[in-house]
Amino acid sequence: MRKLGLSLLNILLVLSVAQAQTKRTLDKIAAVVGGNIVLQSDIELQYAQYIVSGQQPNPAIKCVILQNQLTQKLLAQQAVIDSVQVKDEEVDAEVDRRMRSFMQRAGGQEKLEQFLGRSVIQYKDEMRPDIKESLIAQRMRAKITEKVNTTPLDVKNYFDKIPKDSIPTYNKEVEVGEIVFQPKLTxxxxxxxxxxxxxxxxxxxxxxxxxxxxxxxxxxxxxxxxxxxxxxxxxxxxxxxxxxxxxxxxxxxxxxxxxxxxxxxxxxxxxxxxxxxxxxxxxIPAITDASLERTHKLADSVYKAMLAVKNFDFSSAAAYYSDDKETKYNGGMMLNADNVQTRTTYIPTNKLDPQVALVVDTMKVGSISKPQLFTDAQTGKKSYKILYLKSATNAHKANLEQDFAKLKDAATNEKLNRTIAQWFDKRRSETYIRIDPEFQSCDILKSWITASKKDNAQAKTTE
Missing domain, CATH: 3.10.50.40 (Chitinase A; domain 3)
Structure with missing residues (x-):
């Protein structure tokens, strides 16, 4: 409670400073992108939110904020031309998600409204246009890169270009399956x-x-x-x-x-x-000792039945017995939480749940563990699990044979970044851009400032 109160006090102090700054700079235009403007007051308020999120004061972050705003404006501008839209329901969901986060940091709706000086409903209405523009920009970015495709030859070329002394080393990785038995209450x-x-x-x-x-x-x-x-x-x-x-x-x-x-x-x-x-x-009904004992007996009977079968099918057993919806329809296999988009089952051992890692460390490839009692670190829920070690790869230098999936991800990211960069270079050359002198020293804005100076020079020539 003491920590929460201090957080709220910090929020109040930061916002009061931001509001004072907003009044002084309300009419100042920090940048112009085509027909859109970025106000200094918008940057100050976003900087205040940055501080509120727990970051240390760093005025250089304002350069990053302006870059994000310029990027968002240019993408949203193109989205209008390409008829890229988002539904009101999507905007509402994102507004609610952010508002829940704000309320949690402030200590509830009432405290949030106190330091905002207005109701949550009013603040939602104020947030909505910027959030809608942000979602449209994200969708436009996806449209720009939707045709990017990475072939095996692209992956090989990417790998061949990596200097020999810069080839990454990957930690030991494992593929682990699980059958989860959650206690059932009467x-x-x-x-x-x-x-x-x-x-x-x-x-x-x-x-x-x-x-x-x-x-x-x-x-x-x-x-x-x-x-x-x-x-x-x-x-x-x-x-x-x-x-x-x-x-x-x-x-x-x-x-x-x-x-x-x-x-x-x-x-x-x-x-x-x-x-x-x-x-x-x-x-939530409390788990009883009796329910845990029943669950242990069921897990143990499944374990013994699997041992009795010479070539047991772990994926079928997981689909039939497991109570975990995320893994049971994936052959029981856990996914790498840091790379869920590619649905890879290869997990660095240092990224495993410590409870799972402790058991897996004693297992041989192809074996299953006795039922073990696990406790979820976030929810505190208890369950019994049978683990299956499908494969284990020792730490090694990256190579195409073992690490094709990872190298493909890296090659794809490089192509995506290059495609986006080329798009922005072209649009900046075609769009009127003006950056306020206050931000002319921002290194991160060099490409935007160059475009801005060129536009200003053209405007003077026209005059």
């Missing part, structure tokens, strides 16, 4: 949680404040925000949650219902198209 074991959530719903129905009760009793991350979940569509929540949320009108409260996460009730705040803004309270 109706009697769940009764205490169900009774508690029912009592909380009755208190809300009798007039007690929903947000206050959520903050005191709800057992997930939304508790700090009074149970507020922001806007969501029909695909983002558990089916039972969605069924209740989309059936209610604004202000109505659902009955108590159960999902795989626990017992809930919710209140709809607003309906907007195919999205709903709601808040909820959740009570």
């Amino acid at each position: 109706r009697e074991e769940k009764e205490s949680a169900k009774q508690k959530i029912t009592e909380l719903r009755e208190r809300v129905k009798k007039g007690e404040d929903f947000a206050t009760l959520a903050g005191l009793y709800s057992q997930d991350g939304s508790a700090a925000e009074g149970g507020d979940l922001g806007f969501f569509d029909r695909q983002q929540m558990a089916k039972e949650f969605t069924a209740n949320a989309f059936r209610l009108k604004a202000g109505e409260i659902s009955p108590v219902f159960e999902t795989e996460f626990g017992f809930h009730f919710l209140q709809v705040i607003e309906r907007r198209g195919e999205t709903v803004h709601a808040r909820h309270i959740i009570i």
